[in-house]
Amino acid sequence: MDDDHVNILVVLNYQIPLITFFLWKKAALRVCADGGANQLYDCIPHFYPHEDPTRIRTKFKPDLIKGDLDSLRPEVKAFYQGLGTCVLDASYDQDTTDLHKCVSHVLNDNVLSDCKPNQMRILVVGALGGRLDHEFGNLNILYSFPNSRIILINDESMVFLLSKEFIHRIHINRVNEGPYCGLIPLGNQAKSTTTTGLRWNLEGQSMEFGGLISVCNQLQSDDVTVMSDTDLIWTVTIDKVKGWLKESIATTEL
Amino acid sequence: MGNIHEVGNGHMKLLVLGGLSGRLDHVFANVNTLYLFPKVQMVLLNDENMAFLLPRGYKHEIRIDSSLEGPHCGLIPLGEPSSCTTTTGLKWNLTNSSMKFGGLISTSNRPVADHITVQSDTDLIWTVTLHSLQSRLKEQMSSADWTPI
Numbered sequence: 001m002d003d004d005h006v007n008i009l010v011v012l013n014y015q016i017p018l019i020t021f022f023l024w025k026k027a028a029l030r031v032c033a034d035g036g037a038n039q040l041y042d043c044i045p046h047f048y049p050h051e052d053p054t055r056i057r058t059k060f061k062p063d064l065i066k067g068d069l070d071s072l073r074p075e076v077k078a079f080y081q082g083l084g085t086c087v088l089d090a091s092y093d094q095d096t097t098d099l100h101k102c103v104s105h106v107l108n109d110n111v112l113s114d115c116k117p118n119q120m121r122i123l124v125v126g127a128l129g130g131r132l133d134h135e136f137g138n139l140n141i142l143y144s145f146p147n148s149r150i151i152l153i154n155d156e157s158m159v160f161l162l163s164k165e166f167i168h169r170i171h172i173n174r175v176n177e178g179p180y181c182g183l184i185p186l187g188n189q190a191k192s193t194t195t196t197g198l199r200w201n202l203e204g205q206s207m208e209f210g211g212l213i214s215v216c217n218q219l220q221s222d223d224v225t226v227m228s229d230t231d232l233i234w235t236v237t238i239d240k241v242k243g244w245l246k247e248s249i250a251t252t253e254l
Numbered sequence: 255m256g257n258i259h260e261v262g263n264g265h266m267k268l269l270v271l272g273g274l275s276g277r278l279d280h281v282f283a284n285v286n287t288l289y290l291f292p293k294v295q296m297v298l299l300n301d302e303n304m305a306f307l308l309p310r311g312y313k314h315e316i317r318i319d320s321s322l323e324g325p326h327c328g329l330i331p332l333g334e335p336s337s338c339t340t341t342t343g344l345k346w347n348l349t350n351s352s353m354k355f356g357g358l359i360s361t362s363n364r365p366v367a368d369h370i371t372v373q374s375d376t377d378l379i380w381t382v383t384l385h386s387l388q389s390r391l392k393e394q395m396s397s398a399d400w401t402p403i
Contacts, residue, residue, distance in 0.1 A: 097362070132274060132303040132381040133328030133361040143356035157278045182279030187355030188334060209333030210289035210377070215279040231356075235278045 005121040005149065006112060010102050011036035011062070012126030012138070013071055016043045017154040019241060020125045021249045024060060027123065029112055031105075033098035034067030036126060041076045047249060061085055066105055067098030097137050099124065103145055117148060127152040128159070143187055143231060156239045162232045170224040170234065172197075176241050183207070183214040183226065184233040193232065197224035268296040275300050285332065289377060301391075305381040308372050316370040316380060318343075322390075323382045329353070329360040329372065330379040339374040343367035 009027035011020065013035030024030060032040060044060050045053035061083045065072060068091040081087055090101045107117045127138035142150055142161040152159040158177070162168045172178065183193065189208035195201045199218040207213050219236070226232065273284035288296055288307040298305045304323065308314045318324065329339065335354030341347045345364040353359050365382070372378065 128278060129275065130302065131326060131383055132305055133326055133330075133363075133383075136328060136330045136332075136359060136379075136381075137361035140355050140359050140361075146356070156276070159278060180277065180279060182282065184279070184282050185333060187331075209286055210292075213282060213286055215283040215286075217279075235282075237277060 004119070006115045006119050008106050008111075008120055008122045010099065010106070010122060010124045011040055012099060012124060013039055014126035014130040014134070016040065017125055018047070018245050018249065019153060019155055019238075021047060021060075022241075022245060023123050023125065023153070028115070029064070029106070030060075030062045031102050032062045032065045033102045034065070034069055035071030035073075036098075037062060037065045037076050037080060038071065038073050039126060041073075041079065058083060064088065064102075064105075064111070066090055066102050068094065068101075097134075097141070099127070099138055099141050100144065103141060103148070103150065107145065107148060121149040121151065124150065124152050125154065128154045128157060139186060139233065142233065146231060153238070155242055155245070156237060157235055158238050159233060159235045162226050162228065162234050164228055164231050167225060167227045168234075170197075170226065172219055172222050172224060172236070174219065174222060177236050177238055178219040178240075179237070181217050181219055181224075181234070181236040183217070183228075184235065185209070185213060185228075185230055186233050188230045190228050190230040190232060193226070193228040195224065195226050197221035266295065268294060270296060270298050272300065273298040274303055274305065285379065288379070289333065292377065299384075301387055302384055303381055304384055305379055308374065308378045308380050310374055310376050310378075313371060313373045314380075316372065318365045318368055318370060318382070320365075320368070322384055322387065323365070324385065325364050325383065327363050327365055327370075327380070327382040329363070329374075330381065331355070331359060331374075331376055332379050334376045336374050336376040336378065339372070339376075339378065341370065341372050343370035 007027045008029045009023050011032045016039050041057060044056050048056045061080060062085050064086045065080060066088040069089050077087055103122060106122060128135060138152060146161055146163045185207045191206050192204045193202045193207055194204055197220055199220050274281055284298055292307055292309045331353045337352050338350050339348045339353055340350055343365060345366050
């Protein structure tokens with residue numbers, strides 16, 4: 001997370017993973033998609049039980065709340081607006097999800113001066129688990145913005161798209177990532193995929209639902225390369241971070 | 255849930271518990287099993303969701319038990335785009351609509367009838383949320399008579 005890219009955190013309306021509070025500190029902009037603000041408001045005092053709830057909620061104030069706002073509770077809206085959070089009602093658009101609205105806004109509406117979309121890394125928490133239709137809708141966002149760096153992340157897994165346009169070199173931090181990983185042809189059959197750095201590499205094999213998909217694979221190297229004729233979902237486990245996350249959150253000065 | 259009473263009539267239905275949570279690659283492996291055995295009636299279940307395959311080429315009639323299922327549902331063209339899907343009984347029906355990852359997929363939809371019909375040129379995943387399941391299960395478990403084996 002510490003490189004030239006600018007991190008933008010998006011919080012969705014599902015259980016907030018512990019890693020949210022680590023990512024919060026790394027983010028230049030913090031956005032809640034509709035009821036993600038409720039989740040933040042409700043959960044943050046539990047992560048810091050010895051702190052005054054109002055004080056800690058103020059410390060973790062989102063910059064923006066956007067969506068159709070059918071989930072955002074009135075008292076949560078009032079609290080954050082009172083602190084200066086921008087609340088944007090996009091209920092006129094019933095064709096896209098709240099996450100789609102937030103990602104589109106971040107990429108297209110000049111949210112950070114001197115930061116172009118290709119410098120951004122959008123980290124999304126609360127996208128995995130919960131309602132299955134929501135989970136697929138969130139994965140669809142990766143396909144809808146294939147030229148953007150968008151990562152879905154929770155305390156167990158990290159997921160992002162590998163666009164078919166590129167040969168990908170994924171640098172693995174093996175302290176935190178792995179050992180398990182997968183390559184999933186979610187949208188289309190992959191006629192030919194080639195990898196290096198995995199325990200079970202692919203050498204031009206085809207992958208499809210109803211046939212082979214690469215699951216329960218394992219990292220064997222610090223660098224994994226992937227080349228395919230179709231967009232693929234890359235998933236890797238990150239549950240190793242739980243070990244130091246709690247301590248990091250507890251000892252961080254607020 | 256649906257037509258579970260058919261179990262006694264020689265129709266086998268496989269109910270798979272624990273397949274929709276946890277590691278994402280595991281979830282996809284379990285969903286792939288639905289595609290690998292399209293002729294088997296197999297349902298993936300957890301406390302919040304139920305999912306099964308709607309194989310292409312059939313007009314599927316899905317009965318909704320509204321005491322347990324809903325309010326949200328979805329139709330997902332996993333692994334292959336659909337050029338032509340038609341539904342009835344949903345809040346936002348599809349009429350010869352195309353669906354694909356990177357474009358439209360039907361999520362946050364709602365069943366508005368007891369019977370849903372779906373017809374598509376590709377295999378689709380049907381997913382529906384389950385409500386009140388946790389409280390009903392807790393009630394049943396606390397009143398169950400556990401006979402030691």
